[in-house]
Amino acid sequence: MGRISSDRFFYISLFSFLLMGYLCISGCKNPFQTRSSPPPVISEGTWETPGLPEIVIQNLLHAYNEKIIGNFIQCLCDSFRFSAPEDSIDATNQGRPELFADWDRSVEISVTTSIFNTSRQNPDSFGYVLWFHSDAPVPDEVGDKQAVFCRDYEFLIFDFKVTPPETILTKGTATFHMKETSLNWWSIYFWSDLPAEADKDDWADFKAQFR
Amino acid sequence: MLRFVSFVLITLSILLLEDAFCAQLRLDFSQDNRTYIWNTRLDCGRGLNQGLSWGFSSAINSMLIKRSVFSHNQDRWQEDGKINLNLNYALTSRLKIGTLFSQNINSLEKRKVISSEYGITIEYNISGVRFVQTIGGKDIDRRLEEGKRRDSGFNHRLEISHSPHLLSESVTHISFSQSTSQLSNIPLLERDFSILFSKNFSSEDSLEFFYHEGWSKKKFYRGDLTDFQINTQRKSQRIINLRSSIQVPFDIRVNFDFDFVSSGFKYSGEPVFHSPGLTDNFSDSQNFILKINRQFFKSLSLGSFYKYLETEEDYADDQKDQKMKSGELGGNLQIKISEKDSLYLTTTIGVISFYAPVSAQFNDRDILTLFAWGEYLHVFNPIFCLRLEGGFRNFHQVYISNRLSANNNHNQTYLLSPTLIWRPHRNLDLKQNYNIQANYIYYDYEKSMESTKNRLFRRASSSTSINYHIFHQVIFTFDYTYRYEDYGQLIWRGQWVQRPSWERRTHSFSLSMEYMPAKSWVFSPEYTYQKRRSWDHFTDLVTLKKSRTLSDKFYRNMISLSCKYFIDDRNYISLAGAHRIQKSTLSAEETSDYATVSVSRVF
Numbered sequence: 001m002g003r004i005s006s007d008r009f010f011y012i013s014l015f016s017f018l019l020m021g022y023l024c025i026s027g028c029k030n031p032f033q034t035r036s037s038p039p040p041v042i043s044e045g046t047w048e049t050p051g052l053p054e055i056v057i058q059n060l061l062h063a064y065n066e067k068i069i070g071n072f073i074q075c076l077c078d079s080f081r082f083s084a085p086e087d088s089i090d091a092t093n094q095g096r097p098e099l100f101a102d103w104d105r106s107v108e109i110s111v112t113t114s115i116f117n118t119s120r121q122n123p124d125s126f127g128y129v130l131w132f133h134s135d136a137p138v139p140d141e142v143g144d145k146q147a148v149f150c151r152d153y154e155f156l157i158f159d160f161k162v163t164p165p166e167t168i169l170t171k172g173t174a175t176f177h178m179k180e181t182s183l184n185w186w187s188i189y190f191w192s193d194l195p196a197e198a199d200k201d202d203w204a205d206f207k208a209q210f211r
Numbered sequence: 212m213l214r215f216v217s218f219v220l221i222t223l224s225i226l227l228l229e230d231a232f233c234a235q236l237r238l239d240f241s242q243d244n245r246t247y248i249w250n251t252r253l254d255c256g257r258g259l260n261q262g263l264s265w266g267f268s269s270a271i272n273s274m275l276i277k278r279s280v281f282s283h284n285q286d287r288w289q290e291d292g293k294i295n296l297n298l299n300y301a302l303t304s305r306l307k308i309g310t311l312f313s314q315n316i317n318s319l320e321k322r323k324v325i326s327s328e329y330g331i332t333i334e335y336n337i338s339g340v341r342f343v344q345t346i347g348g349k350d351i352d353r354r355l356e357e358g359k360r361r362d363s364g365f366n367h368r369l370e371i372s373h374s375p376h377l378l379s380e381s382v383t384h385i386s387f388s389q390s391t392s393q394l395s396n397i398p399l400l401e402r403d404f405s406i407l408f409s410k411n412f413s414s415e416d417s418l419e420f421f422y423h424e425g426w427s428k429k430k431f432y433r434g435d436l437t438d439f440q441i442n443t444q445r446k447s448q449r450i451i452n453l454r455s456s457i458q459v460p461f462d463i464r465v466n467f468d469f470d471f472v473s474s475g476f477k478y479s480g481e482p483v484f485h486s487p488g489l490t491d492n493f494s495d496s497q498n499f500i501l502k503i504n505r506q507f508f509k510s511l512s513l514g515s516f517y518k519y520l521e522t523e524e525d526y527a528d529d530q531k532d533q534k535m536k537s538g539e540l541g542g543n544l545q546i547k548i549s550e551k552d553s554l555y556l557t558t559t560i561g562v563i564s565f566y567a568p569v570s571a572q573f574n575d576r577d578i579l580t581l582f583a584w585g586e587y588l589h590v591f592n593p594i595f596c597l598r599l600e601g602g603f604r605n606f607h608q609v610y611i612s613n614r615l616s617a618n619n620n621h622n623q624t625y626l627l628s629p630t631l632i633w634r635p636h637r638n639l640d641l642k643q644n645y646n647i648q649a650n651y652i653y654y655d656y657e658k659s660m661e662s663t664k665n666r667l668f669r670r671a672s673s674s675t676s677i678n679y680h681i682f683h684q685v686i687f688t689f690d691y692t693y694r695y696e697d698y699g700q701l702i703w704r705g706q707w708v709q710r711p712s713w714e715r716r717t718h719s720f721s722l723s724m725e726y727m728p729a730k731s732w733v734f735s736p737e738y739t740y741q742k743r744r745s746w747d748h749f750t751d752l753v754t755l756k757k758s759r760t761l762s763d764k765f766y767r768n769m770i771s772l773s774c775k776y777f778i779d780d781r782n783y784i785s786l787a788g789a790h791r792i793q794k795s796t797l798s799a800e801e802t803s804d805y806a807t808v809s810v811s812r813v814f
Contacts, residue, residue, distance in 0.1 A: 031538055031562070032560050032561070033562075034579050034607060035564070035575075035577050035611050036609075036611075037609055037612070037616040037619060038612075038616060039616065040615075042617060044617035044620075044664060048666070049668035051668050051670065051698070070576060071618070074622075085274070086289070088317075090322075092324050093322065093353050093432075095397050095431030096444075110524060113574070114526075114530075114531040116574070117531060117567065118530055118531065120573065120574070121570055138245060139244070139793070139801040141803070182602065182626055182648070183582075183626060185650070194276075194287075198287065198319060198320050198322070199355075199356070
């Protein structure tokens with residue numbers, strides 16, 4: 001049996017690749033077909049193209065208050081990290097240093113999904129309102145590809161499931177480090193949170209309850 | 212305290228490191244408006260004589276946030292650091308004894324946690340099996356404004372590891388460890404077991420397998436320092452990784468990777484007033500990726516892959532439960548068409564599906580992702596070439612429930628970016644880049660309506676960069692960028708048309724110099740100027756006349772200077788500072804200062 005020529009190898013291999021690709025995408029059922037959905041009963045949330053870093057902050061604020069996880073996820077970079085340096089000390093103090101450790105994008109999404117779900121499922125007994133102060137504590141730092149924004153926030157939590165019912169107001173400063181990529185526009189790659197007063201609760205404490 | 216320790220460390224490093232076997236010192240300082248950060252790191256070790264050696268490592272990080280004069284709060288100091296010291300003596304080739312001391316400090320104002328460990332270690336080898344035992348004590352000292360609390364007790368750690376030689380061209384490593392901390396209130400017990408096996412069957416084919424099983428039981432405090440409860444956490448974890456690579460007939464390379472991670476947390480103990488209960492939770496995650504690659508005639512490379520990922524989170528409170536399944540198919544092509552032309556193309560398609568329990572089914576959703584990217588390079592001659600880049604990305608988000616299906620939308624981004632690179636003289640480099648981007652967002656249930664939610668964001672920019680080497684020691688760089696952006700409603704009239712809402716034009720230019728007066732010195736001053744104007748667009752509803760008004764003018768001036776003395780990548784001193792002034796018609800003038808100092812030395 002003679003050797004197969006390299007040209008023939010080329011065509012056999014190319015054919016194999018095309019055949020495999022065809023089989024993958026043309027089965028009995030399209031594996032990349034999304035599920036269908038019924039028409040909406042309520043209006044949609046607020047989201048804008050993050051063509052500027054400040055729009056990312058607005059998108060995050062709207063996604064949090066409107067509890068739309070899909071919009072929230074689009075604010076985060078693949079290399080996202082969250083840090084709460086003061087709360088980490090308290091966690092270390094209580095013997096749980098892992099509570100704020102390795103807080104990456106998947107942890108943030110998991111935690112936020114839990115927060116949104118809990119709030120949406122119990123609208124009469126559990127909820128929150130987040131708002132940012134209009135005056136930034138330090139000037140925004142915007143470069144060509146990177147930006148740092150500090151925002152003082154107030155986070156009001158209503159929890160009527162506990163006895164007695166509670167309304168907790170937490171205050172703090174969130175610092176968002178953002179970067180711009182060609183197809184992803186602007187997104188947050190590092191988010192750190194500090195309470196307004198040492199030893200007081202902040203947004204990170206609330207998030208950690210859902211981790 | 213830590214600042215004093217860092218000073219002592221630096222002094223000691225200068226005095227003692229002359230004879231050290233190996234050492235690395237790293238000092239960094241940065242100031243960004245009211246935030247000051249100091250990082251200090253020192254690692255060193257030395258073999259003193261036959262069998263006797265010591266090692267020392269420390270890392271201290273300090274951060275000061277100075278409060279605004281308009282704020283009632285005070286400055287905030289936060290420091291954390293760790294110090295490790297060990298002394299070892301090899302009695303025989305199989306038996307080694309030693310001592311160790313380590314201390315971790317975390318402090319924030321009056322809150323401080325200091326944990327110290329000390330002990331003796333015995334390391335011995337019997338028939339290739341390595342035993343390491345550490346016996347000692349552990350102290351955790353916690354201090355808060357309302358008081359202090361101390362935990363101390365006995366500490367024991369045992370590590371057993373063995374690397375048997377089972378097959379040729381293979382590595383096998385088996386290890387087991389157990390740590391016990393018999394602290395008075397919060398004891399800890401941890402066990403870990405792992406197996407690693409890897410084998411190279413040939414220069415092309417390999418297999419690697421890793422298995423890890425971990426279990427721990429720990430007690431921890433909840434609540435205030437003076438009014439606390441002790442809870443128990445039981446954690447279990449299992450990890451399996453598989454990596455394989457094989458060359459099959461027709462010179463096709465196949466890679467198959469598989470990962471499985473399973474973890475569970477169980478909590479028990481008294482609930483704490485004003486604090487949510489900790490819920491048991493379990494999570495499983497598994498993914499595999501199959502990659503196929505083939506090289507043709509050294510000029511064409513074809514590849515494709517399929518990724519599958521599945522995760523499941525299970526909480527005792529099923530409101531938070533979630534499952535996710537994701538599949539992604541992709542391919543890439545790299546071809547050298549001729550001596551002057553080359554092309555790279557890559558594309559992927561994938562769907563991520565989220566499944567929530569019945570009580571939270573409104574959050575069920577699918578995300579379809581389409582991505583395509585291409586790069587083409589044409590070399591006209593050795594001093595002139597063209598690079599063309601372009602891409603497309605589409606997200607289609609579909610919420611299954613009618614409670615959220617109003618958010619179902621397509622989010623599409625298109626990009627085209629040609630770049631010309633010209634080197635008319637050996638001392639002169641010119642680069643011209645053009646960039647066009649567009650982002651279309653339209654909502655599935657509002658496509659036919661004139662909805663303000665359907666939007667188009669467009670951006671175009673032109674960048675010019677000139678690099679001129681006057682001498683070997685001096686390089687001048689000039690950059691100019693013009694950027695145009697507009698944003699507006701997207702209306703479907705057989706095709707998409709835009710109704711502009713605003714537009715923005717930005718001019719940025721920078722002039723910088725790199726001056727190297729000597730081989731190891733670099734000075735780099737830079738000046739940057741940016742001017743941005745924004746307009747709002749209006750349409751008169753009666754006359755349909757379009758107009759625009761200037762809504763904002765923005766100016767930024769920044770001057771920076773950096774100086775670096777370097778021997779190589781690991782031995783250098785650098786200083787950098789910047790002063791920035793910016794003003795907008797919408798805000799007052801802002802002035803900012805930045806400074807960084809870095810020292811790195813390897814002895």
